[in-house]
Amino acid sequence: ARPRVGYFYSGKKSNQAVVDSMTNMKVKDFQSIPVVISENVSVYDAICQMFLEDVGTLFVVDPNSYLTGVLSRKDLLRTSIGSQDLNHIPVHIIMTRMPNIAYCFKSDGLIQAAHKLIERQIDALPVVVQHPDGLEVVGRLTKTNITRAFLSLAENHDL
Template sequence: MVIQLSNRQLELLELVKKHAPITGEQLAEYMGVSRPTLRSDLSLLVMLNLLDAKPKVGYFLGEAYRATDDTAARQRFDNIKVQEIQGVPVNIPEMLSVHDAVITLFTENANTLLVVNEQKKLAGIVTPKDLLKMTLGNAGAVSVPVSMVMTRYPNIVTLVPEESVSDAIRKMMLHQVDCLPVIVPGEGGPDISGWVSKSNIIRLMSDIATAAELGD
């Protein structure tokens, strides 16, 4: 596999390959662990489209597994660069209020906001969890600027355009994040080139699986 999975995740894939469709309870029994122990691993594999699941049926191999199981498709996937799939991020100024940041999350249907300074350089990121921590039980928090709750650069995980999609997936898995800013070093701070989200990667995997089925 191109994606660097844990031994347990690889074992799950092999079990599903041999016994699909198979339930989570059956997988847990095969591996000698509890069902909750496997929940995060199964969720990740489904998110990456390596597994698929149907209620009351069980787990079976996803399109991405079939694609990466093919040598040509695997090489193609490993050679794709971040700049080829990156999307347009949702940027907000660092003095924007927490209240307005929450509104932006909903109106833009975003799960992460990139915060920029007056020079339009990356200053940090804000997630729904950051905003929730600030607003719970604190009525006055809505007027607080996002610069007070954001995770500041350089204490965030980033990508550069030339990194591979495989690198992006490994970083997401390692740091348990849903998206990563793509930056270009610049004078006075990094410029934002774009971002890569889980949805970008899932869409790519689906495209590769479709191309493999068509013999591309």
């Protein structure tokens, strides 16, 4: 008879596996696609972009595509009730700027990234690649990603 390759029964994973899973979880395994806009986009267009892409955080980049700012739903809501001229305010006026932006790398542990989200009281971190003259945005790590990671721990271990 032919050997049954490509299939085997592993059964319920061990408890050791739960601990290993948590320590081995990396940002790159759970990150989402980032949505970036340029600095001169109006606040109005940024809000539209946020709804079109259905994200809670936008990243702002310069002409070289390097990270210069972050815009949250909270930032945009604050501006939208405070002024009547959203079409004429560019996002660089209201965004959180470097060097006040918390970010992470693909290879960072998910635990470390979750710590940053809680400490800085933010909903998302840009996932970046460091270049000599700036940070390239390659991903987005949110509390939704952490919630999915929490569930994947439970699912992988039949909890």
